[in-house]
Each structure stands twice: as C-alpha cells, then as structure tokens.
Amino acid sequence: MSPDPHDDPVPDHPARADHPYFALARGLVPGLDFRPVGEADWPFVRRVFDTFRGAELTGIPQPVLGQILDMQWRVQRTGWETVFPGAWIDLLLLHGEPVGYQVLDVLSRASRIQGVEIALLPDRRGGGVAVGVLRALRRTADLLGRPVHIHHHQDNPVRRITARLGWRECGRHGPMVELRYPPAGDDGAAPDPAAAPTGTERHG
DSSP: OOOOTTOOOOTTOOOGGGOHHHHHHHHHSTTEEEEEOOGGGHHHHHHHHHHHHHHHSTTOOHHHHHHHHHHHHHHHHHHHHHTSTTOEEEEEEETTEEEEEEEEEOSSOSSOEEEEEEEEOGGGTTSSHHHHHHHHHHHHHHHHTOOEEEEEETTOTTHHHHHHTTOEEEEEETTEEEEEESOTTOOSOOOOOOOOSOOOOOBO
C-alpha cells in the first residue's frame, strides 16, 4: 500500500521511547514487551513470516513453496524499507521470550498511524497478544486523535476481532482489506469491548 501523498511529516512527534502505544500495550497484555529488531533477530522474523505465509499457500510442493517464500520475503522486506521507511519493526516478547513481531508506522504521517503487520508464532496464537495489541492501537488513536489503519487478507479470521473492536472497512487492494479505527465520519470513540482470547492471526 503506497503512502498517501497528502500526508505531511510530523517533525515534533513524541520520541519512540516515550510513545504511549507501548505503555498501553504492556498494560493490556501481562508480560508483553517490545525490542527493536536487530541484525541477529532477522532469522526469527523470517521464521515467523514463513509460518503464516506458508499456511496461506496450501497444496504447494515443498521445493516450490520454499522458492515462493524466498521471493515473498524479499518483496516484504523491500516494501517495509521503501513504502514505510520510518516504520518501527519490533519483536513481540512475552515474559522475555520472542513470540512474534510487529511493523508499525507512527511517525511518518500526520494524518494516521499505520499498523503494517502483526505476526505471531503458531503456538502463541489464541493467547490474547494480538487482541491486546489491537486494543492498544485503538486506545492510541483515541488518545492522539489520529486514526489507525490496518490491513489483512479478506479470508483472515482476524476480521472477527477487528469488527468487534470497532474497525471498519475503508478500502480494498486486491485480496487485502483495509480497515480504519475510528471509522470515517465517526465523531466519537466506540466503547472498548472486553476482548476474550481468540485467534491472533497475522495482519498486513
């Protein structure tokens, strides 16, 4: 998804370490923490990427699947660096253990926060981590007065969560659905419902 050319840079936005999103997410998910992805972390990020993207590519022989995943990974990394050059790429840590990653673009646009991607290891889905992250993003939108945009595949079961949390569809890009919170034209924030632990599939 290309950045909106009408979005202006935000030169005086709070520094990353002081951004309220992180404190909100930590408060909503016990034991959750974040660490910027370093060079030694990229193999883990790639492994998480392969688990969710490979699950979407069913019925493909392993040698071919490996080639497809290699190609998609290169495209993904390039997209993060060119489309969202100011994005934060963080490991998601649960009680100090890496369980997934997120790509979040907060600083580069005045008009929105962009949740580029959230992904967890398969055995960490369903524990409430992604639900907590999504709730933290919507509370950040309420606090800062800036909408949050996320996107995911049209068949992703995570749509049950985003619908319950107040995100509404605002566009489509092929099979990808773009969602916005608060919805366009919504003058007030919807109540934050209690989100029971449910699937925490990848967004983006």
